[in-house]
Amino acid sequence: MSLLLQTLLLVVLAFAAVRACEAVARLFARSRARRRLDVESPSSPAIKPTIDEKDSAAQAVPALEQDNAQLEEMQLHKDLYFKLQNLEQYPGILPQSWDLLISLLSETVADAQKQPNSGILSLSNYTRESLAMFLQAENDKTTQQWEQYLARRKAGSPKEMFGDRKEAEWWLKQAAPVKYVDGAWLGHINKITAPFALRHITKNAWQVMSEELGDGDLSKNHVHVYRALMEEIDSGVPDGDTIDFIHSRHELNEPRVWKAALAQLLVSLFAADFLPEALGFNMAYEGLPLHLMKTVKELEELKLNPYYFVLHVSIDNADSGHAAMAMDAAVDYIEQARKASGDEAAHQAWKRVQAGFILAEGLPTTPESPSLKKPVSVSFPRNDTEAAVVKIFKAKAPVAHKIHCSSRLRIGRHTLVEWLEPKAFADKQWQMDFLNDLSNCRPWVIAGSSEKSRLIRELAWEGKMFGSFTQTEVEVVKRWIDELGGPAFDAKRYWSFTGREEITSAQRLDRKQDILCDYPVLQDDDDDDDLSKSAASQAQLHPFPPPAATTHSRPNYPIIPTPNLTHLLPLWFTHPCLLESHVSVPFKVATPTGSAIVRLLRAHSGFEREGPGVAGMDEVRRPAADVVGLVELGVEICRRAGIKEPKDLREVMEEAVGEGEREGATFARKMLGWSMRPMKNEALLLGLSTACVELHERVAASDLLSPSSRDVLLQIAERERESLSVCREGIDKDGARHGAFCRGYAIGRREVGRSFGEAQP
Known part of the structure; x- marks a missing residue:
């Protein structure tokens, strides 16, 4: 039986690792965004180990900081970024845009719900007073952190945003996709198609965008100011609404920046359906973040123009500026819902405002300066399932080891015999590397889908490996494969969180849009x-x-x-x-x-x-x-x-x-x-x-x-x-x-x- 077991293990482990490119349909179903606690210092992405080539024709692609799935997602976001700014030429993206907005809302809500007693979720029931106290506490926290930062710097600590001037210029350039859509989260509200009873709310919220646009004074227009900064540092980036802007030759390659910019373009796009979400987004985004003040100080130290950021520090203040205006608009909406339909409607309005707030908080908008990225610290095993899988293979390794001494077959970066060497397998890093490489062996292991993985089929009845693993061990391996797809979130989480009846993009497409109240409705406009x-x-x-x-x-x-x-x-x-x-x-x-x-x-x-x-x-x-x-x-x-x-x-x-x-x-x-x-x-x-x-x-x-x-x-x-x-x-x-x-x-x-x-x- 031991020889049979060894042989069966050889069949499984002989397949070389190939890097799996995720399908576009799954890109929106993965939870990659981390909840922003401090926008300039979120956790760095995990760096997966490099996978060597195998001996057969199939190739294994190195898994770097930006894996293929992440790069594919970023390219998709770039494409939508351009098309959303030229929507009249690309009306066909509206269903995709609807789906992505729901996905981003669901993803960030699911992430926030991991800490239900923190952030905006700590206010389970809304009152104007409790909201004002929460926002004031957030502002106080930022000012305290600012004082601590200043004390650290005075004591001789290094910069915390940029390593040097060259890196600061790189950072400013990478931030351009977000800065070039400044105010877009309110871009589609205050339309004449909105109910007249909401005009005072949409008008007051739109005033924030008006001020982002300089109130019609080009010299005060925030995009114009940032574009001037790009020229000062000779960034070479073209106009932000052109197809050239998303070209890879400009090396604007910070995925989280594109994702955050896309959220800003999307959240008010379907204004008739997501007005409270846009108001909540506005309320979060107009709060004073710590990184903004740090940026001003460190740009000044590096002799770079900080005016764009100075402008936001002053205009976003919580007394008379955008933060106060944003809260007022959100409160007015909730109270309008209460007046029109009662307390239950007001509560749902609050949940929708929360969802928008969470969307803004959950997507970091700034690049990570390479020299200041924190090293990745990974504990292993990373969860109970992984520990159980390691235990299984550690127990089987001595049995299957030496019989494969002459094998030239490789699993990722090592031969099979090297992987199964008992002393080597006792090392935690070795175990982690083995599982990482094994997880990429398609079609035997398809991350996130045990039912599609050939390994599980071969372990089942009538499979070639039936009986070599106990039923309990098979269940552990199945669970491990299913969890490889990442911490999945329910794509319907937004609908359940807000209590709204789900509307899919297909249902919206089937529902005839009325140009008198819906937006956008890009119907044929040929002349009569x-x-x-x-x-x-x-x-x-x-x-x-x-x-x-x-x-x-x-x-x-x-x-x-x-x-x-x-x-x-x-x-x-x-x-x-x-x-x-x-x-x-x-x-x-x-x-x-x-x-x-x-x-x-x-x-x-x-x-x-x-x-x-x-x-x-x-x-x-x-x-x-x-x-x-x-x-x-x-x-x-x-x-x-x-x-x-x-x-x-x-x-x-x-x-x-x-x-x-x-x-x-x-x-x-x-x-x-x-x-x-x-x-x-x-x-x-x-x-x-x-x-x-x-x-x-x-x-x-x-x-x-x-x-x-x-x-x-x-x-x-x-x-x-x-x-x-x-x-x-x-x-x-x-x-x-x-x-x-x-x-x-x-x-x-x-x-x-x-x-x-x-x-x-």
Whole structure:
């Protein structure tokens, strides 16, 4: 029997090790992210031992710090990073994006639940007071750690972020994928398609993004500031929204940075489905991290420009800055849920805010400086299962050892006889190396799947090795193989944690998206024949105004009778969509045109005029009666006309259709479709927006609004004209864009005219 056992062991162990590349479908199902306790010093990834080539044709690939699965995952993340910033060109990635977002939420929640009494999970039940105390405690902890850091440095301890200037420049370059999407976690909120009752919440949260974008001042735009830093250090990295940015030649190869950047691009993408998660993410991300202050100090010591990081230390403060604003928005959402649907709804809202918070906390955003990586310390056996497997093979090694002396077959880096040498096998490092190499012997051992592993089939009844291992030993080996796939998490963990009913990407795809309330809806936006045929004649009747007329112009329209509200209201409530999507991707906004559009959108939402500083909590604390934007003015129009105040855009359209105004509702949908492709339709959308300035001036000259609201609307129109004059500067020099601009103006002007009873050609 001993000879049979030895022979059977030889059959198993004779297969050379080959490195297993994980399938893309499994990339999202593995829990690789460690929960961030201190973002700049998480545990370093385990370094697996190198595997030598075997004697047969099959090859074993060395398992380095970044194994093939990790590199494959990073490349997938790079690809999505580019496509999400150019979404209108790649609408097919939406199901994949949905799945990845759920996976990241589930992964980080599962990781956080390993320590259920720490972090945000320590607040099982929400109150505003308990949340404020928790965030204050986190802030106090950071300041204490900062004081300890300063004391260490004063006592002569070395830097803790970078080893030297060269490494600091490397670190700054590697951080670019995250820094180039600064604010993206709020990029898709505050859309006109959101319920109007949530406007004050989304507006206050979007203010954080507005300040990330410099409030329309390019010099204060955070992406612009970081891009300037990249030029200062001669990084050579291209624009962050281009395909070249993700090319391997730029050596941006920190996987966790790409993963964190991707989470920021994803968390607000499906704004109608994940608003509280985006608010929770914002609340975590805007807290003051220790690494930020360390970075400032050490960059200054190395004579590198720290301004980008100084900007965040100051603007993210918990009193009047982003941290305070983020908490306020999250609290408002939870209380809104309580008011609308009761305590149970508020609790679920809290769990969803927690999930977003955990997502931000669970994904480190910074690179690890190579010289400061902590050495990997691994205890062995690493768990009870591994200890049991070692015990089994240690007991069998003396029996199977010398019979294989002439064998040239190898298991990874050693021959079989070398592995089974009893004295060598007594060493713990030797045992660990043996198990690592054996774990890569496909198809005999398929990590994470004992049922697919040939070793287990051969140990079962009718297998060649049946009886050589006891049933208990077989179960141990099965358990060991299943655990090789890593600490798996339930991909549905997010749904169970929040108590939401699961929606798969397939179900979402089957569920017809309504462009009036869902986002993003990238439907076909080809022009209607009617619009195309009328554009040229409209442009002749209503030529685009010359540049001088677009600034500081307030036409003195006479007070006119009430216009056709069934046509006006769909146009009024929908047209704020026109330029909303232009600012969803931070890198694309870091231009003069992008900054001008930010200022225009701020006017639309009722923000005060931009000053030399930042408004911060001043905006949040403004009385609701003073925060008047286009939606609020539209609601006032309905109220004064005795029309039921709409709850959302869909209700506006249903009312219009019910009154027989299908044409206006159809055009409103068309505008929404155009707006979701902001790059393709940029000139057209700017032309339409210019026509809508005239809409605002005409409504301000009518009796639809109170005198004070008319003044507010005229101020909005003035700010719009100032912004649009900047946007137009490059259009007149490009024939195709100028034509699209004029066409958009003509089409918009026609719709405005219809609302005011003008005869159309």
